Amino acid sequence: MMTNHNKPTALSQAPLLTPGVWVMLALMSIGAVAVFARFTGGIGYVANLDNSHPWGIWVAIDVACGVALAAGGFTTAALAHILGRHKYEPVVRPALLTAMLGYTFVVLGLLVDIGRSWAIWKPIFNWNTNSVLFEVAMCVMCYLNVLYLEFAPIVLEESKNRLLRLLNSALGMVMWVFVILGVVLSCMHQSSLGSLMLIAPTKLHSLWYTPLLPLLFLTSAISVGFPMVIFETILVSGSLKLDDEMKVLTPLSRFTIFLLGLYMVLKLGDLCHRGAYVHLLDNTMQSNSFLIEIIFGVIVPWLLLLFPAVRRSRGLLFFASCLIIFGVALNRLNVFLIGYQSHYAKAAYHPAIGEIAVTVGFVAALMFLYRVIVSLFPVLSGGKKEESVL
Numbered sequence: 049m050m051t052n053h054n055k056p057t058a059l060s061q062a063p064l065l066t067p068g069v070w071v072m073l074a075l076m077s078i079g080a081v082a083v084f085a086r087f088t089g090g091i092g093y094v095a096n097l098d099n100s101h102p103w104g105i106w107v108a109i110d111v112a113c114g115v116a117l118a119a120g121g122f123t124t125a126a127l128a129h130i131l132g133r134h135k136y137e138p139v140v141r142p143a144l145l146t147a148m149l150g151y152t153f154v155v156l157g158l159l160v161d162i163g164r165s166w167a168i169w170k171p172i173f174n175w176n177t178n179s180v181l182f183e184v185a186m187c188v189m190c191y192l193n194v195l196y197l198e199f200a201p202i203v204l205e206e207s208k209n210r211l212l213r214l215l216n217s218a219l220g221m222v223m224w225v226f227v228i229l230g231v232v233l234s235c236m237h238q239s240s241l242g243s244l245m246l247i248a249p250t251k252l253h254s255l256w257y258t259p260l261l262p263l264l265f266l267t268s269a270i271s272v273g274f275p276m277v278i279f280e281t282i283l284v285s286g287s288l289k290l291d292d293e294m295k296v297l298t299p300l301s302r303f304t305i306f307l308l309g310l311y312m313v314l315k316l317g318d319l320c321h322r323g324a325y326v327h328l329l330d331n332t333m334q335s336n337s338f339l340i341e342i343i344f345g346v347i348v349p350w351l352l353l354l355f356p357a358v359r360r361s362r363g364l365l366f367f368a369s370c371l372i373i374f375g376v377a378l379n380r381l382n383v384f385l386i387g388y389q390s391h392y393a394k395a396a397y398h399p400a401i402g403e404i405a406v407t408v409g410f411v412a413a414l415m416f417l418y419r420v421i422v423s424l425f426p427v428l429s430g431g432k433k434e435e436s437v438l
Contacts, residue, residue, distance in 0.1 A: 064423055068287070072412040072419075079409010082402045086160055094402025100393035103161065103384065105403050110157030110410060112241060112380040114150050115188070116269045117373065120280070121147025121195065122234035123273030127303070129227045138296055138429040141202060142284065143277045145427050148195040149414050155192065160406055180243045187237035194230045198223065202425050239266040245383055253387035254324045255338045260314065261383075267314060271307040272376040274300050275349075275369035282366045284418075290428060292362055301359045301368075308350050308372060315342065337378065337386050345375015 086094045097104055120143040128136045159165045172189070176182045197219065204216035242265030245252055258264070278297050285292045319325050327335055349371035358364040385397070422428050 064420065069416065069419060072416040075412035076409050076416065078405050079407075079412065082405035082409065083160060085402060086406065087165075091161075091163060094400060094406070096398060096400045096403070100390040101397040104397060105385070105399045105407055106157050106161040108381050108384040109377075109407050110161070111154050112384050113377045114154045114157065115238065115241060116265075116272060116376050116380055117276055118147040118150030118154075119234065119238065119269040119273040120276040121150075121273075122231045123270060124277055125198070125227050126231045129224070130231065136296055136300060138293055139277050139281055139300070141427045141429070142280055142422075143273075144195065144198055144202075145418060145421060146276070146280055148192075148199050149417055149421075151188065151192045151195060153410050153414050154188065157407075157410060180240050180247075184237045184240045184244065187233045187240065191230060191233040191237065194226050194233065197226050198230065202427060206426065234269075235266060238269040239263065241265050242383075245388075248388065251388055251390055252383065253327075253334045253389070254322070255319070255327055255334060256383050256387045258318050258322060258324075260318045264311070264315060264318070267307070267311040268376050268379060271304065271311045272372055274304050274307070275372040278365060278369040279373055282362060282369075284422070284428065288422075288428070293429075294360070294362060294365075297365060298359050301353055301365055304372070305350065305353050308346065308353070312346050312350055315346065334382075334387055337382050341375055341378045341382055344371060345378055346372075349375070 082094055091097060095104060095106070124136060124140050124143040127133050128140050155168075159168060162168065171182055171185045201216050201219055201223070204212050204219075207213055207216070239262040242261035242263070245257070245261055246259070249257055278301060281293050281297060284290070328339060329335065349368040352358045352364065352368040352371075358368060
């Protein structure tokens with residue numbers, strides 16, 4: 049049975065309706081109106097999608113970016129529970145919560161995006177084993193259920209009901225199975241999202257189209273896992289006035305040097321091997337976006353993390369993590385939107401107000417639920433900062 053060596057602290061005494069929460073509620077309300085309009089008036093009523101642009105920011109941001117940025121759940125679980133690095137236990141629960149909420153909103157984003165949302169369950173029974181998208185759908189569905197099972201002990205551990213306590217004990221004895229299953233499923237669908245774009249060699253720009261897309265998607269997701277945990281931990285500890293976890297985050301950031309470096313070598317090596325580097329100075333939207341992605345999202349943060357002073361500094365480590373998150377998010381936007389162009393498109397795609405409202409509303413809802421859950425359940429392990437007495 050896996051245990052958390054640090055006693056998490058529930059924030060039930062902290063005020064919930066802060067000014068920031070009111071802003072989230074306002075954005076959620078606007079998003080809810082847009083979702084209602086989508087399901088009553090159809091996708092075309094709120095989105096600028098057509099046959100040449102079958103997907104927009106709902107897929108690029110809500111799904112592709114959401115899946116990648118939720119990778120902290122399986123990377124920290126693998127590090128602490130499979131590799132036995134138990135000193136990183138304090139950040140496992142927040143990472144697990146972020147992954148669970150992230151994948152939940154990936155599914156909700158798909159429900160909004162697909163035309164026949166009521167048929168989303170059909171791949172469970174109608175298998176198309178030749179489809180990469182089928183593999184993605186099944187892995188995401190299974191992994192989301194695994195995340196709920198992994199999070200269940202956090203909800204059940206303080207229950208006074210005898211049956212629930214017995215259920216928690218039973219889950220504890222088999223939790224190692226779900227941890228391993230979660231890592232395997234994550235690796236499968238992270239890479240398969242890249243495989244999905246292999247069928248579009250004439251539509252995806254050569255700066256991104258490569259047979260290594262599945263490997264690049266997987267390594268980029270793994271490389272952003274720990275920076276996402278660092279970003280989330282520092283942001284939440286500052287917002288809720290908790291002690292930071294720099295004693296855990298500093299050594300955690302050292303893994304990113306290797307992981308991000310591996311992704312950088314694969315990315316640049318593939319670019320040179322294919323000769324696609326000749327497009328870097330085309331001064332097009334695609335080439336400029338690629339340069340921003342690779343320079344500010346990969347090379348600069350990798351160089352920053354090489355310095356011990358950066359890894360020990362709360363602000364600089366947060367900044368480097370933000371750059372890595374930005375780089376991976378931009379990569380997904382580049383592959384699914386900016387670099388993906390149909391030859392028969394009559395006009396360029398621009399997201400409609402309704403698409404933006406739904407996406408912003410989903411992000412606000414995710415942040416709101418995170419705030420509520422950490423207030424009700426023992427997710428965070430940092431104690432309250434002691435106020436200095438003058």
